[in-house]
């Protein structure tokens with residue numbers, strides 16, 4: 001079972017538990033306690049990674065706060081690679097970039113206003129092929145490239161920092177955009193570290209191995 005589904009089962013607060021469980025565990029015999037144990041171990045190893053995943057998939061505000069704290073720390077440390085500036089305006093701008101990167105990372109099709117014109121499905125009907133075959137044929141949505149999400153523009157980030165730390169469009173593109181991308185990919189890296197750790201924990205434990213089998217949701 002993928003970690004992102006496991007968390008909704010391990011989270012007693014989640015209203016999605018039943019829905020997700022029926023969708024993702026079908027023939028799995030992993031008990032809720034097994035999952036909670038594996039999640040606990042994952043948390044002790046990849047605290048921020050797991051917080052990011054919770055923030056994204058369960059929209060838990062406490063996890064979002066924890067994830068943001070981790071990301072802010074990374075942003076402050078890594079900013080030195082991109083900028084030589086300092087001062088309070090600059091620090092606020094760095095902090096805003098971290099918030100916006102987290103917001104982008106956490107977007108799912110459930111996020112208000114995030115859905116693409118394809119309705120968040122990431123697919124559109126191929127009219128030509130559908131007509132030719134006589135049944136609906138789907139293709140990857142060209143607008144969102146299959147994510148189901150409306151692409152975000154960098155203008156929103158540039159506008160958000162400009163009040164605190166004025167930078168020109170070209171300076172933004174040259175230095176701030178790569179910095180933002182760095183923050184966003186850090187989030188994905190933490191997510192996959194947590195995912196790897198969870199998979200390792202469940203695969204090392206013979207009980208887990210026997211229970212999960214080849215199942216991949």
Ligand SMILES: [Zn+2]
Nearest residue numbers: 116118141144
């Ligand atoms: Zn789309």
